[in-house]
Amino acid sequence: MKKNNQLILALDVIDRNRALDVADRVSKYVDAIKVGYPLVLKSGMEIIRDISSYIPVIADFKVADIPNTNRLICEQVFNSGGDSVIVHGFTGRDSLDACVNTANEYGQKVYVVTDMSHPGAVDFFQPVSEKIARMSVEAGVSGVVAPATRTESVENIRRIIGKELDMLSPGVGTQGGNAADVINKGADWVIAGRSIYQSESPENEARKIVQEIRDDEGKS
Template structure:
């Protein structure tokens, strides 16, 4: 079986680099049906779909497996966005449950430490699955934590340490918010293509797709901008065309 990045890169060559953040709020009914409908309606413009905690928790494992099976039938890769961060044994068991439900990758929080992150990544790769770690989130309040100055051997900002750990652990990618293009550029230049950059925060939060792509992002994670659009297919197609121009 090909690796997660190989599978994701293959589909993105023809369908662009848009990953749908299929994240609905608690008031939404029929989550499984709506998620599957989104996949069937929008798959020509996507390379993947991301499912967050608040969508996963109301669903059963069988429902999640069905969603992942439908996504895979259209060639899409699926990402469990749970910000995984715990002791090694918990990380391993959690990830194995998610692999069994059909996910291709997990978003994890590197605050667990570089050794735990290495073990998680090694385990994931043994299943041909992927690990994506937080580096700098897209929300405005992210500056309060991810820009925080820390010191281990030398002083640096937290996102710089997280990037260093991601490179040491050989993760598949990092999350850097589209609202911080200068940080995307820093990470892209330092990583030198050793990992992929995934950027949420397009549109609704203010991120500009062209600016983000030119700064070095490889994949755009887009949720409300598509889901709340009057014409989701047209919005997804426009974003796809931006990603294919890179």
């Protein structure tokens, strides 16, 4: 995934035609499109292949099971054309290793959730986020996920992972995260969803976020 725009679209719609329309309209402004269970459960795994034919697809399945099940899920993602998969780390090193090993076999990527963007994440995630981040480095993943809604978490996780791993940061837009701020704190990409795909002009909303990031970079 090339870092051209530093924006990823979280395409959390469920209608196949709507998903393809939005994906097409924003493709010049985003570096990848993240799809999750709602769209795949409604439209089938084929939607990953359809979108990945012209832009990288991140399967946000938050994989969290025993090693063998994790392997099987990751295989399905990569066999369907997915560029990468988002997994959980709290299930332990052996489960994470299964995802990383499978990704390596396919020449693809694994991103590990170190913290989440919703308020409830502070109850259980924050106390273990640093440990998950350290394990992610040791496991040789491609990157981690840290929330745009809590930039202190982004800064902290970046200190732990150094420059070794990429960082994706969800929660920009509707959840309140500011794209330029999060990039300044250490994220490589920001992730926005509803503020883009619920707009009458998804491409304009995506373009605005990209411009905000570029304008801020121009000031530094």
